[in-house]
Amino acid sequence: MPLMNSLEVISSDRFEEIHQASLKVLSETGIEFHCEEALDMFRQNGAQVEGKKVFITEKMVSDALATCPETFTWTARNPAHTVTVGEGFLVQPNVGPVFIQDMENGRRKATVDDYANVIRVCQAAEHVHINGSIPVDPSDVDQDKKHLHMMRAILKNTDKPIIGFCFDKKAVEEDLTMVEMAFGGADFLEQHHCIGVLVNPLTPLGFATETVETIMAYAKRNQITLLAPCIMAGISGPINLFGTSLLQNIELLAGIVLVQMTRPGAPVVYATASTTGDMQSGAFSAGTPEAMLINAPDIQLANQYYKLPTRTMCGITHSKEIDCQAGYETMMSLMMGVLSGANIGVQCVGTLDALMTLSFEKMIIDQEILSRVFRIQKGVELESDDIDAQVAVIQEIGSRGTYLSHPSTFKGCRDLWSPSISDWQSYETWAAGDQESIVVRANKKFKAILENAPASFLDAEVEAALDTFVEERC
Structure with missing residues (x-):
């Protein structure tokens, strides 16, 4: 189940007010478009145009x-x-x-x-x-x-x-x-x-x-x-x-x-x-x-x-x-x-x-x-029968058991997130090894990606045509 909340910094009851304030600036102050083709198109659609400045109406915005x-x-x-x-x-x-x-x-x-x-x-x-x-x-x-x-x-x-x-x-x-x-x-x-x-x-x-x-x-x-x-x-x-x-x-x-x-x-x-x-x-x-x-x-x-x-x-x-x-x-x-x-x-x-x-x-x-x-x-997955299922597991293990060898752990252990580049070894294992920094590990990984990257995703005929197209213009 995705997170229930998103980051919201304004109240939704202000949306219309913000929209109307935007329309006020567009229609009264206008906005400049430095392109004659665009200015002609605005004129043809009924906009007031003064020099490079276009005054955009509420209807134009709502239609768009x-x-x-x-x-x-x-x-x-x-x-x-x-x-x-x-x-x-x-x-x-x-x-x-x-x-x-x-x-x-x-x-x-x-x-x-x-x-x-x-x-x-x-x-x-x-x-x-x-x-x-x-x-x-x-x-x-x-x-x-x-x-x-x-x-x-x-x-x-x-x-x-x-x-x-x-x-x-x-x-x-x-x-x-x-x-x-x-x-x-x-x-x-x-x-x-x-x-x-x-x-x-x-x-x-x-x-x-x-x-x-x-x-x-x-x-x-x-x-x-x-x-x-x-x-x-x-x-x-x-x-x-x-x-x-x-x-x-x-x-x-x-x-x-x-x-x-x-x-x-x-x-x-x-x-x-x-x-x-x-x-x-x-x-x-x-x-x-x-x-x-x-x-x-x-x-x-x-x-x-x-x-x-x-x-x-x-x-x-x-x-x-x-x-x-x-x-x-x-x-x-x-x-x-x-x-x-x-x-x-x-x-x-x-x-x-x-x-x-x-x-x-x-x-x-x-x-x-x-x-x-x-x-x-x-977020956290919570299906309709999850609560009952988890109650059963908790009651089965009781006070002094371990969940490590429980079938539910074997079933779900690979679903937990794990890092792709961070070091989660114990200190002793890390100290006995290469003691590589995350930057060194990342350096090795991007080099391996480049070494194994395909030569091209294009068909040979298409690639040759693109090469010709570029060379003729360069």
Whole structure:
């Protein structure tokens, strides 16, 4: 039986009030869209447009929400990995780290090879359900062409559901063409949601050209948009935590309207990725308790009031190395994210240094942290006859017996959670052995994953066609 309670930080009787406050800003203050195609579409749908600013009406919002799917299927090339978004908690790779880190090579700028290796580790990870995006940003290729290298690496090294990238219109169309080649053509994409894309508003109250072009390109192809404002309270949003939650909801509603105007019924994920700014430095704050206190109200609103699939940023840390701080900040943030009721979690697979660095070893350690959280989320099983059965066992053993050899123990002993990387040996056994740290064990494990990773998940003919497609454009 799943846990009976989720993390709720506002009362549900405030939802309508929050929604109306959001509509007030959208209709009276407006929001900027830096794309002429989008502005024309808003005009055609009756919106007032002044320059780049669009004034979105209550009807536009209600019409858009009415056509958003409450759940949807995210199709993988391997049907065994296909997932339903809007039910349970799924994990995707991180977005944004510039540096890669491991024991032997230290912290360094990431390369395309590093990128491919991260995709391979995510493919092997039990608790990563969606693959792709930009878990590390390659620095060794032309920045105008890196999307081609990254998309080829994704399609070659995973058969899980995939996430693409937000770039200019030409790059996005190239990526979607590559996905069509791998999945079986435009007709297949028309009928299946195969790839998602994460987009961030231009906070406060704006959407940049590349973002709008990406949203529209994905929606036109019936693909998935994950809308995620990245607001820093006190810097790009109000210092008041609820004020930043409100701004986040306003920007999300504006993006939802754009998606649904482009193609009614196109899948959209209501994603939260805001936190506080560090008031001493003006920098992004990771591992703060206040991040989920900003995001949880919006997740509640989306889950209970708008009936939309949700995603949140969780599992982040400001620590620069795999230490105690990295452990407690990651667990706190991840646990709050899962308990908030979000359907997808991001930034919880190996990040360090406020999302600047990805650690191969921490990718492995974070899989165990995820496993612990998933076990807690499952709660305690209590079927209708369990109480009577347990009374019988307790009475059978009595006062001086042992449960160790009881048949019920043999039946259930393998159901208990056990660690994948933590050391549960006795001190004497540990002292007599190699005395390896968890980082050393994680290092060995990620290397073994890479050593045993398949050379490719693509048919030879498809891979050759993708190689030609990339080479012609590079």
